[in-house]
Amino acid sequence: xxxxxxxxxxxxxxxxxxxxxxxxxxxxxxxxxxxxxxxxxxxxxxxxxxxxxxxxxxxxxxxxxxxxxxxxxxxxxxxxxxxxxxxxxxxxxxxxxxxxxxxxxxxxxxxxxxxxxxxxxxxxxxxxxxxxxxxxxxxxxxxxxxxxxxxxxxxxxxxxxxxxxxxxxxxxxxxxxxxxxxxxxxxxxxxxxxxxxxxxxxxxxxxxxxxxxxxxxxxxxxxxxxxxxxxxxxxxxxxxxxxxxxxxxxxxxxxxxxxxxxxxxxxxxxxxxxxxxxxxxxxxxxxxxxxxxxxxxxxxxxxxxxxxxxxxxxxxxxxxxxxxxxxxxxxxxxxxxxxxxxxxxxxxxxxxxxxxxxxxxxxxxxxxxxxxxxxxxxxxxxxxxxxxxxxxxxxxxxxxxxxxxxxxxxxxxxxxxxxxxxxxxxxxxxxxxxxxxxxxxxxxxxxxxxxxxxxxxxxxxxxxxxxxxxxxxxxxxxxx
Amino acid sequence: xxxxxxxxxxxxxxxxxxxxxxxxxxxxxxxxxxxxxxxxxxxxxxxxxxxxxxxxxxxxxxxxxxxxxxxxxxxxxxxxxxxxxxxxxxxxxxxxxxxxxxxxxxxxxxxxxxxxxxxxxxxxxxxxxxxxxxxxxxxxxxxxxxxxxxxxxxxxxxxxxxxxxxxxxxxxxxxxxxxxxxxxxxxxxxxxxxxxxxxxxxxxxxxxxxxxxxxxxxxxxxxxxxxxxxxxxxxxxxxxxxxxxxxxxxxxxxxxxxxxxxxxxxxxxxxxxxxxxxxxxxxxxxxxxxxxxxxxxxxxxxxxxxxxxxxxxxxxxxxxxxxxxxxxxxxxxxxxxxxxxxxxxxxxxxxxxxxxxxxxxxxxxxxxxxxxxxxxxxxxxxxxxxxxxxxxxxxxxxxxxxxxxxxxxxxxxxxxxxxxxxxxxxxxxxxxxxxxxxxxxxxxxxxxxxxxxxxxxxxxxxxxxxxxxxxxxxxxxxxx
Numbered sequence: 001x002x003x004x005x006x007x008x009x010x011x012x013x014x015x016x017x018x019x020x021x022x023x024x025x026x027x028x029x030x031x032x033x034x035x036x037x038x039x040x041x042x043x044x045x046x047x048x049x050x051x052x053x054x055x056x057x058x059x060x061x062x063x064x065x066x067x068x069x070x071x072x073x074x075x076x077x078x079x080x081x082x083x084x085x086x087x088x089x090x091x092x093x094x095x096x097x098x099x100x101x102x103x104x105x106x107x108x109x110x111x112x113x114x115x116x117x118x119x120x121x122x123x124x125x126x127x128x129x130x131x132x133x134x135x136x137x138x139x140x141x142x143x144x145x146x147x148x149x150x151x152x153x154x155x156x157x158x159x160x161x162x163x164x165x166x167x168x169x170x171x172x173x174x175x176x177x178x179x180x181x182x183x184x185x186x187x188x189x190x191x192x193x194x195x196x197x198x199x200x201x202x203x204x205x206x207x208x209x210x211x212x213x214x215x216x217x218x219x220x221x222x223x224x225x226x227x228x229x230x231x232x233x234x235x236x237x238x239x240x241x242x243x244x245x246x247x248x249x250x251x252x253x254x255x256x257x258x259x260x261x262x263x264x265x266x267x268x269x270x271x272x273x274x275x276x277x278x279x280x281x282x283x284x285x286x287x288x289x290x291x292x293x294x295x296x297x298x299x300x301x302x303x304x305x306x307x308x309x310x311x312x313x314x315x316x317x318x319x320x321x322x323x324x325x326x327x328x329x330x331x332x333x334x335x336x337x338x339x340x341x342x343x344x345x346x347x348x349x350x351x352x353x354x355x356x357x358x359x360x361x362x363x364x365x366x367x368x369x370x371x372x373x374x375x376x377x378x379x380x381x382x383x384x385x386x387x388x389x390x391x392x393x394x395x396x397x398x399x400x401x402x403x404x405x406x407x408x409x410x411x412x413x414x415x416x417x418x419x420x421x422x423x424x425x426x427x428x429x430x431x432x433x434x435x436x437x438x439x440x441x442x443x444x445x446x447x448x449x450x451x452x453x454x455x456x457x458x459x460x461x462x463x464x465x466x467x468x469x470x471x472x473x474x475x476x477x478x479x480x
Numbered sequence: 481x482x483x484x485x486x487x488x489x490x491x492x493x494x495x496x497x498x499x500x501x502x503x504x505x506x507x508x509x510x511x512x513x514x515x516x517x518x519x520x521x522x523x524x525x526x527x528x529x530x531x532x533x534x535x536x537x538x539x540x541x542x543x544x545x546x547x548x549x550x551x552x553x554x555x556x557x558x559x560x561x562x563x564x565x566x567x568x569x570x571x572x573x574x575x576x577x578x579x580x581x582x583x584x585x586x587x588x589x590x591x592x593x594x595x596x597x598x599x600x601x602x603x604x605x606x607x608x609x610x611x612x613x614x615x616x617x618x619x620x621x622x623x624x625x626x627x628x629x630x631x632x633x634x635x636x637x638x639x640x641x642x643x644x645x646x647x648x649x650x651x652x653x654x655x656x657x658x659x660x661x662x663x664x665x666x667x668x669x670x671x672x673x674x675x676x677x678x679x680x681x682x683x684x685x686x687x688x689x690x691x692x693x694x695x696x697x698x699x700x701x702x703x704x705x706x707x708x709x710x711x712x713x714x715x716x717x718x719x720x721x722x723x724x725x726x727x728x729x730x731x732x733x734x735x736x737x738x739x740x741x742x743x744x745x746x747x748x749x750x751x752x753x754x755x756x757x758x759x760x761x762x763x764x765x766x767x768x769x770x771x772x773x774x775x776x777x778x779x780x781x782x783x784x785x786x787x788x789x790x791x792x793x794x795x796x797x798x799x800x801x802x803x804x805x806x807x808x809x810x811x812x813x814x815x816x817x818x819x820x821x822x823x824x825x826x827x828x829x830x831x832x833x834x835x836x837x838x839x840x841x842x843x844x845x846x847x848x849x850x851x852x853x854x855x856x857x858x859x860x861x862x863x864x865x866x867x868x869x870x871x872x873x874x875x876x877x878x879x880x881x882x883x884x885x886x887x888x889x890x891x892x893x894x895x896x897x898x899x900x901x902x903x904x905x906x907x908x909x910x911x912x913x914x915x916x917x918x919x920x921x922x923x924x925x926x927x928x929x930x931x932x933x934x935x936x937x938x939x940x941x942x943x944x945x946x947x948x949x950x951x952x953x954x955x956x957x958x959x960x
Contacts, residue, residue, distance in 0.1 A: 035605060038562055039592065042555035044605055047620070050551050071530050075522035075641055076556075076594075076625060077578075082518055098557075099582040100594065103629035103640075104575050112519065114556075114580065114594070125515060125524055140527070145556060145624075149583035160583075161555055 013343070015282050020226040025155070027276055031285050031344050034155045041153040041160035045269070048344065051293035052272055053163060057143065059195055059290065060165065060267065063187050069139040069167060074121040076144070077112040082120045086245045089119060092212020096149045098160075114147040119213065119238075119264055122168035123246040130260060132251045133172055137180070141167040156273035157230075157480050164268035170248065170260040174239065177261035181237040184265040185218045188233035195290040196271070197395035198222050198278050199403055200232060201426075201475055203451030208438050211264075215239040221450045221475060223403040224277035227424020229450045229479040232274050235265035273480070278399050279368075285345025286367055288395060289388040296384055297341045298327040301334055301353030311357045315350065315380060322381050323388065342367060347391050348384060368395050407475075409459045413444060416464055416476070420445045426477050430470040432463035440465055447476040493823070495762050500706040505635070507756055511765050511824050514635045521633040521640035525749070528824065531773035532752055533643060537623065539675055539770065540645065540747065543667050549619045549647060554601040556624070557592040562600045566725045569599060572692020576629045578640075594627040599693065599718075599744055602648035603726035610740060612731045613652055617660070621647040636753035637710075637960050644748035650728065650740040654719065657741035661717040664745040665698045668713035675770040676751070677875035678702045678758050679883055680712060681906075681955055683931030688918055691744075695719040701930045701955060703883040704757035707904020709930045709959040712754050715745035753960070758879050759848075765825025766847055768875060769868040776864055777821045778807040781814055781833030791837045795830065795860060802861050803868065822847060827871050828864060848875050887955075889939045893924060896944055896956070900925045906957050910950040912943035920945055927956040 013030060014022040028034050033049035045053065061071075077100060084090050097113040115121065126138060143165045153159050167184060171177040185202060192198045200220035210217035214236040222232045240259035243249070248260045279286040289295050296319055300312035312327060319325040326346075328337050334351075341349055351363040361374050364383065368391050375383040406425030410416040419427050427447060431437060441447055441464070456473040463470035493510060494502040508514050513529035525533065541551075557580060564570050577593040595601065606618060623645045633639050647664060651657040665682060672678045680700035690697035694716035702712045720739035723729070728740045759766040769775050776799055780792035792807060799805040806826075808817050814831075821829055831843040841854050844863065848871050855863040886905030890896040899907050907927060911917060921927055921944070936953040943950035 035608060037555050037601065038559055038604060039555040039557045042557060044555065044601075045553040047550035047552055050553055053553075054551065070527035071534065072527055073525040073530055073533075073625075073643060075517050075519040075524065076627070077519045077522060077641070079518055095584050097584065098580045098592075100578045101581045102579040104577065112578075121517065121524075124518060128515060145553075147556070161557070163553060 013284060027280055027284055028155045043155050043159050048293060052291050053269060055291040060191055064141050069141045072140045072142055074118050074142055076115050078115055078120055080111045083113055085120060086213050086242050089213035098147050098149055116146055116148045118166055119242060123242050123248060126170050127246050127248045130170060130248060130250050133253055136170060136172045136250060137176060138170040141165055156269055162269050164266050167265045169263045174261050177237055177263050181218060181235045181263045185235040188267055189220050192220060192232055196275055197288045197392050198274060199400040201451060201453050203453035205451060206438060206449045208435055209449055211236045219451050222274055223406060223426060227406050229477045230274045232271055233267040236263060238262040279395055284343030287345035289347045289392050292347050294326040294346050295323040295388060296325045296348045296350055297346045298350045299334055299337045301351050305354050307357060308354060312352050315352060315362060319384060323384060348387060366391055410464055411460050413465055416445045420447050426475045428459050428473060429464035429476060430460045431472045431474045432466055432468045432470040433472055437463055437465035448479060450475040450477050493764060507760055507764055508635045521630060523635050523639050528773060532771050533749055535771040540671060544621050549621045552620045552622055554598050554622055556595050558595055558600055560591045563593055565600060566693050566722050569693035578627050578629055596626055596628045598646055599722060603722050603728060606650050607726050607728045610650060610728060610730050613733055616650060616652045616730060618650040621645055636749055642749050644746050647745045649743045654741050657717055657743050661698060661715045661743045665715040668747055669700050672700060672712055676755055677768045677872050678754060679880040681931060681933050683933035685931055686918060686929045688915055689929055691716045699931050702754055703886060703906060707886050709957045710754045712751055713747040716743060718742040759875055764823030767825035769827045769872055772827050774806040774826050775803045775868060776805045776828045776830055777826045778830045779814055779817045781831050785834050787837060788834060792832050795832060799864060803864060828867060846871055890944055891940050893945055896925045900927050906955045908939050908953060908955060909944035910940045911952045911954045912946055912948045912950040913952055917943055917945035928959060930955040930957050
């Protein structure tokens with residue numbers, strides 16, 4: 001696995017609680033997830049980082065197909081006139097798109113933007129291919145990269161080009177579109193909680209925070225270790241706004257021409273940043289088993305002794321049939337290897353040495369807790385699979401506990417300011433629904449609304465800002 | 481499967497031998513593989529076309545990983561100064577790249593081109609991460625889309641944006657690089673022959689036809705039904721040319737600093753055009769089972785009769801466990817369904833009606849030959865799997881036979897001209913190696929060199945053009 005001992009050691013990672021931002025950058029660089037390129041603000045995703053994305057992609061893609069979606073490829077360019085077709089949408093995206101003006105040595109008659117998102121392209125296509133109610137729903141998705149010309153960038157979290165998937169669907173009725181919007185939010189939430197061990201709050205965005213051109217945006221919000229929120233996946237209901245702008249109609253059973261109802265939903269490589277910032281620690285990455293490129297790393301102990309390498313290779317080969325298994329037979333010391341795979345977040349380290357072989361056992365060390373167990377070699381497959389499940393469960397519970405302990409309640413603006421200044425995390429508070437109050441909270445308490453959760457409780461009945469009657473619970477916080 | 485009877489019938493496809501180009505366009509449009517968009521020269525790959533690409537991708541990606549390659553993601557942009565670093569390379573590509581000049585409302589300090597290929601980006605990264613012989617080889621691949629600003633375009637065959645994979649590898653020695661170059665050519669050849677049932681000629685490109693910046697380009701050339709060649713995959717050995725331009729060195733065991741040796745290799749969505757033009761017929765697509773989105777389509781006969789739909793669904797569910805199986809229970813007529821799935825190239829149609837149920841059997845109809853067989857329901861899984869294998873074998877043999885019958889020999893320029901004018905296909909002829917002769921053959925006989933095959937025989941000992949001594953056999957022809 002490791003190609004050479006470059007002498008790097010865990011000590012080189014800034015401690016997480018000393019400087020979280022520096023810790024994050026150290027981790028993504030030192031574990032070879034990304035590299036920078038001469039293209040400012042764009043990242044190179046290296047093999048270890050890309051393998052994580054491939055695992056995410058494989059699982060999500062299966063979930064999309066199980067819910068009836070099909071993949072397509074749209075062009076990466078959008079003619080300026082097409083982008084301009086929906087007013088709110090172009091206002092939201094135009095300031096941050098990259099423009100192609102020349103093809104070869106010729107100036108183009110019309111500028112093309114590199115897609116920041118593909119609603120307009122899908123709408124144009126749907127207008128072409130949808131005729132009757134029998135054509136609906138259309139449930140398309142695409143895996144691709146998109147470009148947004150951001151001023152400041154950070155690997156995975158904010159980058160001028162990033163990988164994502166974007167689902168774009170068309171439905172006969174408003175109810176169908178709403179059902180799809182919420183179904184895909186559930187897919188994202190299940191994926192985060194079950195596979196990534198990241199607890200999320202499901203809810204709706206306020207109008208201020210919703211997607212450019214959407215009627216309603218739904219979100220899953222996760223809390224990072226430093227108490228900042230990460231919007232981890234979004235699902236939008238567009239109503240028939242784009243359909244009217246692009247004239248996407250269908251002939252219904254009753255022989256009436258009607259507008260289609262539309263959704264879109266996306267999850268991106270950003271979620272890799274979320275994995276790092278939810279689970280990582282001072283020793284580096286802690287990867288959820290479902291997406292870890294290597295789930296078990298076999299480390300032979302005293303490998304120069306007779307029979308050790310053979311026994312290690314034998315257990316590797318057996319495990320490789322059920323989980324993603326690696327082995328490190330390099331001449332680096334066991335201690336170096338322990339630190340290396342800890343840093344890379346491999347969920348289980350399997351040690352096997354002369355004594356273990358004698359006793360017909362091996363040692364399993366879990367990355368999340370550091371706990372060691374001795375396991376008979378004869379049922380190592382079962383032990384490893386059970387341990388991986390337990391690791392996922394424990395990682396989820398630990399993250400959930402932390403989120404709960406970092407979720408606070410504010411009843412008035414003074415409390416809001418105090419909590420915002422002194423206690424990192426989510427702040428639950430009631431809101432009257434006025435944009436003015438939302439803006440004031442940003443200005444005075446430095447928080448934005450993260451979401452109006454589905455599982456809403458009442459923590460009061462007056463707006464945290466203006467004191468007027470309020471029935472909307474909002475999660476507030478600072479966000480990536 | 482089919483969403484509605486739009487009344488389209490196979491009769492709408494132009495007969496293949498009347499107008500091959502029109503036949504091709506009809507097939508890709510009427511089988512819903514692609515659609516056009518308002519972005520000139522860029523295609524939309526629709527679900528049926530994209531599902532073919534996904535199957536291609538899955539198989540190739542497994543082959544790449546089995547040969548030790550890892551996937552990464554490079555940025556889609558290349559700064560102009562970076563593209564300019566290798567002289568031959570930039571000369572080859574600069575005339576056909578798309579240029580990004582603005583980000584948001586600001587003019588960029590340096591223009592960025594949208595990658596036409598990524599040698600320069602990989603080289604920059606490799607220069608960063610390669611230090612010692614222990615870092616080698618580096619075997620990276622990336623799945624992405626690239627852009628080339630072509631003047632005339634056709635779906636899959638030539639399009640301003642297309643999907644592909646590009647492998648880029650770095651090696652310690654020239655021998656290692658050559659071995660990799662040929663290994664990947666073999667991977668492509670095996671993939672085409674075993675999975676796509678497309679026979680290919682493996683060989684080397686002449687200097688005139690090689691890739692911009694490469695020392696040597698190897699190719700697999702397939703012959704389409706109309707007698708034109710399609711370059712179906714290429715593998716390049718760069719020697720250390722780029723390594724010198726980008727200063728990619730490593731410290732060898734002997735403590736000497738040495739330049740790396742490099743390869744790159746690619747296969748694109750173009751191959752979907754190759755599948756269509758190798759196997760398709762007047763009724764539409766004929767898809768090789770390995771990449772067909774639906775391998776078996778179940779069509780119930782007299783489905784209104786009691787028990788038919790249940791039996792059809794039962795056989796579908798059983799088959800779905802072993803092959804990609806669809807069912808069409810729409811109220812379209814069986815005849816309409818037969819034509820529809822024939823057009824879509826589904827390898828096997830399974831018919832089941834009241835009589836079949838009575839007899840405990842079903843009917844299998846193969847797309848490649850139209851042959852019908854009655855099969856006992858109890859071993860339908862085995863029968864279908866064997867038939868799929870036989871279909872692949874037969875499709876390959878048929879294509880090979882056709883290629884052989886369309887491969888001609890020319891001994892002098894008169895023969896070359898006559899064959900080129902009257903007989904579509906490959907022309908085998910000896911060549912002295914002079915660029916002048918190659919150019920003259922293009923001018924006089926309207927043929928280009930396709931490749932110098934590895935399995936070379938001598939069809940003479942003088943150059944087909946100048947009559948001087950010659951020992952290189954070349955496959956000549958017209959090409960896509």
